[in-house]
Amino acid sequence: MRLLHISDLHAGKRLYERINRNEDLIYALEQVYDICKGEKVEVLLIAGDVFDKRNPDFESQSLILDFLTRVNSLGTHILLIAGNHDSYDFMKIYSNLRKLSNIHVFDRPKKNIEEAIFDYKDLRIACLPYPDERVLTELKEDRERSYAEKVSQYMKALAKKVEEVPYGILLAHLAVDKAKLAGSELPSSVMPSYAVRADTIPEVFKYVALGHIHRYQRIENAVPKVYYSGSLYQIDFSEKDTEKYANLLVLEEGIVKVNPVKLTLKRRLTEVELKEGDNIEKNLEPFTKENFLLKVKLRVNMGDPFFNIKKERIERLLGEKLAKLDIEPVGVNSVVASQQEGFNLLDLYVDFYNKEYGEKPPQDLKELLQDIIDRVSHETSQA
Ligand SMILES: [Mn+2]
Known part of the structure; x- marks a missing residue:
């Protein structure tokens, strides 16, 4: 029996x-x-x-x-x-x-x-x-x-x-x-x-x-x-x-x-941790193909000007597979620190681009960004 x-x-x-x-x-x-x-x-x-x-x-x-x-x-x-x-x-x-x-x-x-x-x-x-x-x-x-x-x-x-x-x-x-x-x-x-x-x-x-x-x-x-x-x-x-x-x-x-x-499982639950500088697409790609429900831990420098862009990219990439996005702030005072050390937005962008794509951004992209930065600082200084 x-x-x-x-x-x-x-x-x-x-x-x-x-x-x-x-x-x-x-x-x-x-x-x-x-x-x-x-x-x-x-x-x-x-x-x-x-x-x-x-x-x-x-x-x-x-x-x-x-x-x-x-x-x-x-x-x-x-x-x-x-x-x-x-x-x-x-x-x-x-x-x-x-x-x-x-x-x-x-x-x-x-x-x-x-x-x-x-x-x-x-x-x-x-x-x-x-x-x-x-x-x-x-x-x-x-x-x-x-x-x-x-x-x-x-x-x-x-x-x-x-x-x-x-x-x-x-x-x-x-x-x-x-x-x-x-x-x-x-x-x-x-x-x-x-x-x-x-x-x-x-x-x-x-x-x-x-x-x-x-x-x-x-x-x-x-x-x-x-x-x-x-x-x-x-x-x-x-x-x-x-x-x-x-x-x-x-x-x-x-x-x-x-x-x-x-x-067998309809959807597998798993957790992914993304550190500062990790390539988002590369790390999440394996999970986009199969049936997963993901919890993503995003370790992010609170001064990171691309924080919202990163968040949106994760949300767009995973869609309904993203069960939860946990933001883990690191170095809350780093923005102030980086300004004191003389970093500027262009340097930050070059650094970010390098980490994400493994190469320096093309010259015309850098010039375009510098132009935008200059115009913005000009506009704001008049306000
Ligand atoms: Mn029970």
């Missing part, structure tokens, strides 16, 4: 409020659909953060519903839990889908453990939607235990339910300690009392499908196979240059084999 584990779809995500990422999500979901079809996946596990916001816009709702119903039409069962970005009450609306399909939505952690269990053939999946601290407290008032301890306790109760079955699986949305965050090799900076200790994940689970952390990884210091499948596309620049996966699980002879399937 084959299962597929994905998470962190973040439908409705916008970068800098301006760039709608739904086309990146649709591109990824198309691949997920193809895997479900091609590999004859029987159960699709979606480990939370389906939507980016608590009140998703209509376009995002429509694309999610379209995806869920299409996968359902393949005969694949879908298990979906709420993440911290999702609203419990909103996901509760989706839980009605099970009445007319094989789409099973678990909107919040349940007091009655039975309601968190899904059975299918020799498979039993225990579902733990994002355990919000408030909900956790409602389940059991316990001032002695920390948040992480309460979550561990809840996992233990779920584990008891899967003891008797060949394949017990946990589907959860939470932060586990020692997990690596996207875009960083450093371990999770989540407060210790909020990160669930990996060594408290019950070993009775044959596989633990996690959502929350956007970087694909196996949690090494846990006994069972514990995986974050990661987000389906690079959600923001903290995930730049990272690869994305769906985790294909093959259940055979009592064990779960894990086969990550690499996803």
